Amino acid sequence: MNMYLRWMIRKDNKGVDFGIWESISPSILSCPLDVHSGNVARKLGLLSRKQNDAKAVHELDGVLREMDSQDPVKYDFALFGLGVFAKFNG
Numbered sequence: 207m208n209m210y211l212r213w214m215i216r217k218d219n220k221g222v223d224f225g226i227w228e229s230i231s232p233s234i235l236s237c238p239l240d241v242h243s244g245n246v247a248r249k250l251g252l253l254s255r256k257q258n259d260a261k262a263v264h265e266l267d268g269v270l271r272e273m274d275s276q277d278p279v280k281y282d283f284a285l286f287g288l289g290v291f292a293k294f295n296g
Contacts, residue, residue, distance in 0.1 A: 208263070216235070237281065
């Protein structure tokens with residue numbers, strides 16, 4: 207659900223997010239948390255919770271909102287990409 211909302215609400219110039227729901231602010235989004243983004247977030251010290259669950263999403267949200275309260279989910283693609291494409295091992 208978080209990924210779908212990200213695609214529909216965020217607008218970027220890279221073609222990742224469609225941004226067709228313009229009346230909803232990206233500031234309300236939560237980061238889609240999967241095994242890749244979770245592992246990278248832990249390795250970067252952004253997430254301490256071991257499980258990928260709602261509590262982990264809440265914890266990661268807090269950190270990402272400190273970095274950008276208007277668009278905290280903009281970091282999702284980087285977290286995911288480091289885990290999948292760059293095989294980031296911290």
